[in-house]
Amino acid sequence: MLDAMVRSDVRSIVFSSSCTVYGEPNTLPISERTPLNPVNPYGFTKLVCERMVDDFGRAYGLRSACLRYFNAAGADPAAEIGEDHDPETHLIPLVLDAASRKRAEVAVYGTDYPTPDGTAVRDYIHVCDLADAHVRALQYLLDDGDSVAVNLGTGQGASVRQVIDISRHVTGRAIVARAAPRRAGDPPVLVAEAKRAREMLGWMPRHSDLSNIITDAWRWHNKRFGSNNLKDAAGEACVSPPAVGDA
Secondary structure: OHHHHHHOOOOEEEEEEEHHHHOOOOOOOEOOOOOOOOOOHHHHHHHHHHHHHHHHHHHHOOEEEEEEEOEEEOOOOOOOOOOOOOOOOOHHHHHHHHHOOOOOOEEEEOOOOOOOOOOOEEOEEEHHHHHHHHHHHHHHHHOOOOOEEEEEOOOOOEEHHHHHHHHHHHHOOOOOEEEEOOOOOOOOEEOEOOHHHHHHHOOOOOOOOHHHHHHHHHHHHHHHOOOOOOOOOOOOOOOOOOOOOOO
């Protein structure tokens, strides 16, 4: 793809990367200065792609914005688009499957981490905020911005137990959680420092309160599976952000 971009004189790319490029960091929150040391194949392949993009920048002048997502979650507030994997591996959809009785329980992988409640802590970011960041990153590059790699997160972590508890509150359902052994390659805590995204892209997460994320995901979940379990009306769809630099 990068070769094709050069042949076609396309000189800007926004790449969806991941916080997994940092592996298990020694300091928190995780900034873009944190050493890159992935511990699983997903993070390794993201880092390889980032380096390929950087190589094409040095060789051909390609300018890039590598967006290092933390935990993408939620759904379009109008329930037009949501999260649906087969098999499902992400925590919030699995918890909502348990709430809607699509599965009997949700597994909690690791209850002995060095965290306040023993479960892994992650920085959840609403997909609407990620969409906003992509538009801003593209505008930044079109305005002749230099290549940049930025974290996309809130700076606030939530544990697996907190996700389950908030999901119980949002759905009004008794969600059964079962303790399971840790999974190899799962760091105890991943929480972002997103100062660079604010400074370079003018980006701030506006939809990423965890209760809001789960509410939007639950609305999509109910629409997809034909239920009517959510009491509140559908929200507004994600809207296009202002141009970089606007108020």
